[in-house]
Amino acid sequence: YFATQVDRETVLTGSKRMQERPIKLLVDALNSLGADISYDKETGFPPLKIRGKQLTENKVSLPGNISSQYISALMLIAPSLKNGLEIVLTDEITSVPYITMTQSILDDLGFDTSFKGNKISIRPGTMTHPQEWIVESDWSSASYFYSIVALAAEGEIDLSYYAPESRQGDAALEKIYRNLGVETTFDGGKIKLSKIKNFVTPDHIALNLKNTPDLAQTIAVSCLGLGTDCLLTGLHTLKIKETDRLTALKVEMEKLGAKVEITDNSLVLTHAKTLNSDVAIATYNDHRMAMAFAPLGLRVPIVINDAEVVSKSYPGFWDDLQTIGFNRDIF
CATH class of the missing domain: 3.65.10.10 (Enolpyruvate transferase domain)
Known part of the structure; x- marks a missing residue:
């Protein structure tokens, strides 16, 4: 989200444990799309320095066996990108239900998505009107x-x-x-x-x-x-x-x-x-x-x-x- 906020500078950090959790795959993916993200301390881990800008590329590859949180994060910003986003997942895809749940939310909001084989495609779009949801319990x-x-x-x-x-x-x-x-x-x-x-x-x-x-x-x-x-x-x-x-x-x-x-x-x-x-x-x-x-x-x-x-x-x-x-x- 912060990577897409034009002209906004953000430092993203967290607890000691959060600073030990690897984030390099997601940072590399965002930077390949045109983001400007650097590491404040150790390479591959938070804190992150993020300079928001318009992301110009629309295709990225990620291992399919990584945390689905990385994949969902990219999917959620995809409609706001000028050219949408195509995510190609390599290797075996794990945590598929979390990916399909993210896709279904985007579909419910009126965005155009597809998830076929190892490819996720999301077209650019905007929400036309607010919606009211009842959220299922966890x-x-x-x-x-x-x-x-x-x-x-x-x-x-x-x-x-x-x-x-x-x-x-x-x-x-x-x-x-x-x-x-x-x-x-x-x-x-x-x-x-x-x-x-x-x-x-x-x-x-x-x-x-x-x-x-x-x-x-x-x-x-x-x-x-x-x-x-x-x-x-x-x-x-x-x-x-x-x-x-x-x-x-x-x-x-x-x-x-x-x-x-x-x-x-x-x-x-x-x-x-x-x-x-x-x-x-x-x-x-x-x-x-x-x-x-x-x-x-x-x-x-x-x-x-x-x-x-x-x-x-x-x-x-x-x-x-x-x-x-x-x-x-x-x-």
Whole structure:
């Protein structure tokens, strides 16, 4: 956005962790379109010095296996570019649902887009009139309540507002957690999560999460609590999130007694026969670490350190957990 604001100079920075997250691929892509972006400190990382100008080029190539946030960022500015934008994605394309969700929003706003094969094309255009939207609730935030129901002896939780034909890739939760003992019932914009009666917990599950990487932490912790071994793949983007999430998961789950092996793309969990109790879970300034481990309190006493980190995406999380009966001592 700032790269397209003519004659406007901006310094874009953030927290210590934000300054450790690589941004070079996006900066290179924008500069190839005619942007004027430089690094204030270390090459490849924020802070960035941005001198806004009109972007004159209309074609860029990016690896398809990078964070979809880079791709979505380019898509969102594309209609404002004089000649529109064509994005060619090389290699295997991951996180496709996030790309198609961005495309569908642009389509709803009246812009002309296409996503065929490895090519995204967006024509220039402007919004002709304001629109009013009802925004669906976040499926990744629902994952923690799926985990709670999976780890509970019994119970039901109602959540609003969710649609059976969701654009969000993380709606895959419905099918994933059916294999972990949770039934999802849709009813007038709400979902009811309920424990499947007489469910037999699987010894092992294997999932490719390349399209839903934000679910990895929650699923891993659910499996840990259920005593289910798991193989999770498609996780290559987790190392450049708020923390190195693969390493963080390994460290914290091993505190609880599990055996965890990780690669750049995968996690293998061998569950602990007995979970260690009263373990203090480090959250690494990562909101999803805190929320993913919280449901485990149903199986073993734990403490979540730096619990306020959830404010990044779900500031009312702990209040909602108290509402359904969690002890505040956990956090």
